[in-house]
Amino acid sequence: MMSGLSGALGILADAAFWVAAIDIATPLLIAALGAILCGQTGMLALGIEGIFTAGALAALLSVHFGKGLWTVPLVAAAVGALIGLISGTLTSPLQLPQRTTGLAVALLTTGLCQLVFGLQFAADAPGTLPSGPIDFSWIAHLPAVATLTGLPYVGEFGRAVVGAPPLLYAALLLALLASYVINRTPLGLALRVSGENPSAVTAQGRSVHGLRIGASAVGSALMGLGGSALVLTSGAFSFSQLSGRGFAALMLAIIAGWRVGRTLLAVLAFAMVDAYQIHLQHRLGDPVALTLSPLLPYAIAFVILIATSRSTMRRFPLSAD
């Protein structure tokens, strides 16, 4: 095993660790923002696992069919928005039970993804992007960036952040935007009230159903975008890599009580634990004792979810069904 605390802390000075953590955190953060948007209006987006996968597959297919890098996230977001529109309509005006419908949406979309993937790539090479992961190394060579990272005391974390893929900055910008819209605009107020007290929204002459369907569509677009971010940063598509990420994003958003800032911290902590266990596996050459280590970040988050549930639920009760 690692030589105690110094070994565990030493990893913080490892550039590869920070790069891995940021790569893990970026898609999770974008997807979690989508879950927050739904959660604020009183919807529990259990379909997130499927929508995340659908966004990733949409990204793979649009790269496969020769679309440019700017269209890829748009296609993924559009696919997500479409699913969100449907599931929002099912749960809000049609009043189907949220959790069961969410599970059905997750099953349906992952099933469709596996179907499409199986039919499209049956004989073909599996889902690696022909172009590989997006190459952002030119950023490190920009004069301004080179000067910045060349400064003393910047450290590996700083180098990883400055040299991080623009997707991270896009995710952080989206987080800022989401936080602003939810907390500082009349629309955000209406969204929050439709979660806490729907009849108050109706009394104001606004449509709760409209707000919820809208939030579901935009939130699901973000979830799809998160899936595409995973494919673009890793340069590959595999169900194994995507599995559980959507539910992880939802779990982290619930732990954070649907608040953007706390979600950012939760996602970062989750990504650091995940990057740490990956690092340990590489370092120790995949020993049997670490077979279950990919479960570690989930297990920690799960325990926190249960421990904090009483206080989060008091402030942000989820709908009954």
Place this chain on the structure above:
Amino acid sequence: MIRVERRAHVPMTLGIAASIVAASVALIVTALLLGLAGTPTSAIGRLMLSAAFGSPATIVALATPLMLIGLASVLTFRVGLINLGAEGQIVAAALTALAVSSGVLQVPPLAIVPLAIAAGAVSNALALALIVVLKLRLRVDEAVVTILLNIAMLFAVQLLTGGTLASLPPIGAVQPLPIANAADLPGWGQDLHGVLAPLIAVIACLMSFALLRFTIWGLEIRATGGNTVAARFAGVRVNSIKLKVAMFSGLLIGLVGAGQAISTAGGATPNLVLGLGYAGIAVAFLAARDPLGVIPAALFVSVLLTAIGAANRETGVPLALGNVVVATLLIAALMAHGSIRYRLRFRSWSEAP
């Protein structure tokens, strides 16, 4: 003027009609998807018919776990608990049963099998009791927790057996378990299991129906799910009822997992059929959350999945088609049974209040 009104009472015939509509939608979607996936049109009808009427034993063998899980889901939904975790609970119960049968107990060989099955069932009942206690004491959302536990259990066996990770694997896919089955079920035991398991499932459905319909406990259960606040006000011990019903449904799900693991040949690596936990939820809603409806609903879903399995073996159609069909069935059943709670009333303007 057309008004949408909530019905005071939904007639049973309408409920049956809604289920038939939902089932037809699932049938049509199955046929369409099979066609889109490259199955020749002539083969689709043949596959469906041979699945339905070819081998009753196959249909019953698959319908049995679906019936037990469907019934377990019906009961928990009826008291207002949303257990979406049958999938993971099956895996957990199977592992528990295999651990018990692996030789830690010094008991005669004949006693090992019933002991192992009982251990799987009871441990799962206790697990569900824990989840309900967490919900009632800490306000933990049981749907989120159970779905996360599904993923955890699946990932654990996938990691331990060196497979790739899949959080929602194709329904009908086979997952080897990391523990070998030490209990050797003799030939007559396997035959007995083949007869006993469906019998237990059907009897459980019939008894649950009678319990809900004709007994005071049934009234209390229905009251708890129908309106918890009113039930509590009327003196029903709501939390205790939720706990008991959840434990009983956990027992049923545990029987499925333990039974599947133990009924494989001794010394062999047992395989679990994945996705039945989710298909069981679709069974519950197709049955309109009625224990009696679970029997035909489970048989129907069993036919659908058998047809898809046969198509997969014959023409290589991806098994994931089953996920799409089960999810469509679930949504169609929810929509059909949701819509019949309302009716349209046509009146002229002068009659309108």
